[in-house]
Amino acid sequence: MRIGYFCTFTPKELIHSAGFLPFRIFATRKPISLASAYIQSYACSQVRGALEVALSDEFHGFVFTRSCDTLMRLTDILEFLGKRVYNIEFPTKIGNVDYYVYELRDFCKTLESWGGEISFERVIESLALYRELEEKLKKLFEVRADYEIAIKVQQIDVSGAIKLVEKKIEEAKKEEKPKILVTGSVCPYPEIYEIFTKAGFAIKDDLCTGRRFFEFNYPNFEPHDLDSALRFLAEKYFSKAPCPTKHYPNDYRFDYLLRLAEDCEAVVFLLVKFCEPHFFDFPQLREKLEEMGKKVALIELEFPVASTEQIRTRVEALKEVIG
Amino acid sequence: MISAGIDIGSLTAKCVLLSDSKILAYKVTRVKPKIEETAREVFEETLKIANVRREEVLSVFSTGYGRSRVEFADKAITEITCHAVGASFLIPSVRTVIDIGGQDSKVISVENGRVVEFVMNDKCSAGTGRFLEVMANALHLKLEELGSIAMKAEKKITISSTCTVFAESEVISYLSSGEKIEEIVAGICDAIASRIVAMATRVGVREDVVLTGGVAKNLGVKKAIEEKLGIPVKVPEEPQIVGALGAAVLASRKKNI
Numbered sequence: 136m137r138i139g140y141f142c143t144f145t146p147k148e149l150i151h152s153a154g155f156l157p158f159r160i161f162a163t164r165k166p167i168s169l170a171s172a173y174i175q176s177y178a179c180s181q182v183r184g185a186l187e188v189a190l191s192d193e194f195h196g197f198v199f200t201r202s203c204d205t206l207m208r209l210t211d212i213l214e215f216l217g218k219r220v221y222n223i224e225f226p227t228k229i230g231n232v233d234y235y236v237y238e239l240r241d242f243c244k245t246l247e248s249w250g251g252e253i254s255f256e257r258v259i260e261s262l263a264l265y266r267e268l269e270e271k272l273k274k275l276f277e278v279r280a281d282y283e284i285a286i287k288v289q290q291i292d293v294s295g296a297i298k299l300v301e302k303k304i305e306e307a308k309k310e311e312k313p314k315i316l317v318t319g320s321v322c323p324y325p326e327i328y329e330i331f332t333k334a335g336f337a338i339k340d341d342l343c344t345g346r347r348f349f350e351f352n353y354p355n356f357e358p359h360d361l362d363s364a365l366r367f368l369a370e371k372y373f374s375k376a377p378c379p380t381k382h383y384p385n386d387y388r389f390d391y392l393l394r395l396a397e398d399c400e401a402v403v404f405l406l407v408k409f410c411e412p413h414f415f416d417f418p419q420l421r422e423k424l425e426e427m428g429k430k431v432a433l434i435e436l437e438f439p440v441a442s443t444e445q446i447r448t449r450v451e452a453l454k455e456v457i458g
Numbered sequence: 459m460i461s462a463g464i465d466i467g468s469l470t471a472k473c474v475l476l477s478d479s480k481i482l483a484y485k486v487t488r489v490k491p492k493i494e495e496t497a498r499e500v501f502e503e504t505l506k507i508a509n510v511r512r513e514e515v516l517s518v519f520s521t522g523y524g525r526s527r528v529e530f531a532d533k534a535i536t537e538i539t540c541h542a543v544g545a546s547f548l549i550p551s552v553r554t555v556i557d558i559g560g561q562d563s564k565v566i567s568v569e570n571g572r573v574v575e576f577v578m579n580d581k582c583s584a585g586t587g588r589f590l591e592v593m594a595n596a597l598h599l600k601l602e603e604l605g606s607i608a609m610k611a612e613k614k615i616t617i618s619s620t621c622t623v624f625a626e627s628e629v630i631s632y633l634s635s636g637e638k639i640e641e642i643v644a645g646i647c648d649a650i651a652s653r654i655v656a657m658a659t660r661v662g663v664r665e666d667v668v669l670t671g672g673v674a675k676n677l678g679v680k681k682a683i684e685e686k687l688g689i690p691v692k693v694p695e696e697p698q699i700v701g702a703l704g705a706a707v708l709a710s711r712k713k714n715i
Contacts, residue, residue: 444523445562445578452538452539455535455536455538455573456539456573456576
């Protein structure tokens with residue numbers, strides 16, 4: 136049974152261990168129709184498109200983790216429509232592990248009430264499987280960023296996903312091209328990434344459909360019971376690749392992004408129209424990146440992407456500017 | 459050596475033949491649904507005007523939205539680079555290129571003939587040639603007439619709508635309320651200039667400013683942009699072929715940029 140989730144901060148390990156398939160919902164390729172009855176056109180198209188999928192496909196339930204306001208209101212809409220919905224209150228201010236362990240305990244109870252079974256052994260097994268998938272994706276992306284795979288593995292069973300990534304690692308060949316950092320929220324369309332590679336760039340990313348899905352720092356202890364497994368999970372998600380919907384101590388996200396940009400020729404902000412958390416950070420980040428001597432470009436997206444040629448012109452022009 | 463630049467835009471196709479830094483001939487045609495055919499035709503017609511055989515052209519570069527569909531081109535370069543190169547070829551002192559095409563508009567900051575930075579508007583038809591087309595249609599005027607009509611106006615009507623579709627309704631309502639046509643047209647030119655200047659401010663405007671693209675032929679728009687920027691704007695003799703010219707210049711250098 137599929138449980139739909141929307142954000143890379145969702146503890147998919149618990150959904151999996153309970154016997155469900157965690158299925159990441161992205162914006163649809165179809166025109167948005169059903170969703171328009173519940174959500175206005177000036178909300179971002181990722182959320183509008185995701186609602187369209189949530190309403191047209193079969194899901195046993197939906198899990199949210201606190202992130203942007205628009206996504207949070209999607210919780211309300213699905214609840215209003217009588218769907219099985221749970222919102223995990225992921226702390227906006229990163230730091231309080233005890234609080235989040237408490238939240239995860241509640242989430243386990245919810246999964247049980249939805250017909251799932253939670254045990255220490257199964258949680259440990261899921262933790263190991265997802266870690267294997269994440270580490271393999273990291274390895275693959277070190278050779279060659281493959282967004283078709285990064286997107287696909289978020290919608291299939293983790294064991295099958297591991298095999299798929301292993302196969303890709305065998306085939307992957309490193310290409311010596313100038314690096315470009317692509318940052319933003321999500322872009323579930325592989326053809327957009329292809330525009331960058333065809334223009335002659337190797338992509339490094341800071342996206343939920345890329346690195347943010349698999350980049351974690353794992354806690355330094357072995358869980359010995361369910362409670363410590365939940366603590367492991369809380370700490371793991373507190374130290375994942377950061378997102379602008381969270382508050383980190385100091386300028387953690389900015390520093391992280393500037394570090395990623397160091398070996399890149401240019402930085403492209405691939406932002407979904409009306410994505411407030413990313414747009415609020417954009418002016419300051421651009422300033423800092425330009426101070427570093429990086430070329431910065433902003434490309435606005437709206438899903439489903441209607442005209443890729445305009446994006447191609449910008450990306451190719453950026454390549455020509457860099458030389 | 460003879461080189462050629464072919465610019466397949468959203469509405470028009472342009473071809474320029476260049477020989478030893480001199481323009482031999484150029485041609486502007488309408489784009490047909492079959493881009494490959496359009497490109498071949500505009501190229502052949504330009505060859506005919508210059509009385510040059512195909513074999514004499516040593517290098518062909520393509521640009522514009524249809525650049526990758528020009529099969530016989532040696533290389534495709536974006537219109538952003540080509541407009542910067544073309545404008546620098548005609549007016550070497552250029553630092554800012556404002557290109558207003560049929561479907562998009564862009565502002566390019568140029569240094570020594572190279573692109574430093576650029577912004578593009580390709581999302582909204584307000585601020586492009588399409589805006590003028592829709593308005594000319596609503597006023598039953600020819601597109602080419604708008605500029606000279608605007609120049610006759612003593613004052614301007616303010617078009618408040620930022621959207622082409624709503625602006626068209628606004629224009630029709632001004633007609634119904636008996637406003638003078640030249641004042642409405644001046645208002646239309648002012649509206650497009652406002653969008654362009656807002657975009658140009660993001661890149662930073664440095665003199666000399668060169669206006670390119672089909673809309674540059676409209677004196678009303680040129681005047682409105684000059685008023686808003688507070689500086690004179692230069693327009694090449696044939697602003698529509700600047701992209702194709704840039705492609706021809708790059709083709710003559712036989713290197714990318």
